[in-house]
Amino acid sequence: MKHIVGIGGVTNSGKTTLTSSLLRSLPNCCVIHQDDFFKPQDQIAVGEDGFKQWDVLESLDMEAMLSTVRAWASSPHKFARAHGVSMQPDAANTHILLLEGFLLYSYKPLVDLYSRRYFLTVPYEECKRRRSTRSYEVPDPPGLFDGHVWPMYQKYKREMEASGVEVVYLDGTKSREQLFHQVLEDIRNLLLNSVAGRGQGPAGAQGPMRHAGHRKAQTGAA
Ligand SMILES: Nc1ncnc2c1ncn2[C@@H]1O[C@H](COP(=O)(O)OP(=O)(O)O)[C@@H](O)[C@H]1O
Numbered sequence: 691m692k693h694i695v696g697i698g699g700v701t702n703s704g705k706t707t708l709t710s711s712l713l714r715s716l717p718n719c720c721v722i723h724q725d726d727f728f729k730p731q732d733q734i735a736v737g738e739d740g741f742k743q744w745d746v747l748e749s750l751d752m753e754a755m756l757s758t759v760r761a762w763a764s765s766p767h768k769f770a771r772a773h774g775v776s777m778q779p780d781a782a783n784t785h786i787l788l789l790e791g792f793l794l795y796s797y798k799p800l801v802d803l804y805s806r807r808y809f810l811t812v813p814y815e816e817c818k819r820r821r822s823t824r825s826y827e828v829p830d831p832p833g834l835f836d837g838h839v840w841p842m843y844q845k846y847k848r849e850m851e852a853s854g855v856e857v858v859y860l861d862g863t864k865s866r867e868q869l870f871h872q873v874l875e876d877i878r879n880l881l882l883n884s885v886a887g888r889g890q891g892p893a894g895a896q897g898p899m900r901h902a903g904h905r906k907a908q909t910g911a912a
Pocket residue numbers: 700701702703704705706707708820862863864865866867869
C-alpha cells in the first residue's frame with residue numbers, strides 16, 4: 691500500500707522538525723521537501739510592494755515536484771534505494787512518502803493524492819518570533835514578514851479552506867514530542883485501517899483519495 695502524507699502549514703511551524711522525526715520512525719519512508727523546488731532568485735517576481743514574491747505558488751517549480759512524486763509512485767522501491775532508504779522486510783508492502791512544505795495544498799494536480807494532509811499552525815507573534823531567528827539562503831529583507839509572508843499565508847489558507855480541502859490541523863505550539871506522538875499514532879492507525887481495507891484512499895498512481903464529503907478533520911489540535 692502506498693501512502694502520501696502531507697506535512698504542511700505556515701512557515702516556521704515545525705514542519706521540517708516533525709518530518710525528520712517521522713522519517714526515522716515510519717517503515718519504508720521517503721521524503722520530498724517543497725523548499726527544494728524554489729525557482730532561482732532571478733526568476734522570482736518583484737511585487738508592487740517591492741518585495742520578491744517568494745511566498746506564492748509561482749515561485750516554486752511545482753511541475754518538477756509533481757514529477758518527483760510520480761517517480762516515487764511508479765517505483766517506490768527504486769526511489770527508496772536511490773535516496774538511501776533501506777527497506778524494512780517485515781513491512782515490504784508498505785510505502786510512505788512524506789511531502790513537507792508551506793504550500794502543499796494549493797497545487798491542484800497534487801491535492802487529491804494525499805492519504806492524509808496535516809496542517810501545522812502557529813499564532814502570528816510566535817511565527818514572527820521564530821522566523822526572525824531563521825536564516826534562509828536568501829535573507830529576509832526588513833518588513834518581509836508583515837508585508838508579504840504573513841499576508842500570503844493568510845490568503846492561501848483562506849483559499850484552501852474555501853475550496854473544502856480536508857486537512858488535519860496541528861497546533862504547532864505543542865512540544866515537538868507531543869506533535870510527533872500525535873501524528874505517529876494517527877499515521878499508524880491509517881496504515882492499520884488501510885491493511886484492513888477500511889482506510890483512506892490509496893496514493894499516487896493508484897488513484898485519488900476518497901472523500902467522505904469535503905469535511906475538515908480535527909485530531910485534537912487548535
Ligand atoms: N514544537 C515546537 N516547539 C517550539 N519550537 C519548535 C517546534 N518545532 C520546531 N521548532 C523550532 O521552530 C523553528 C522552525 O522549525 P522548522 O521545523 O524548521 O519549521 P518549518 O519547517 O515549518 O519552517 C526551528 O527553530 C525549530 O527548532
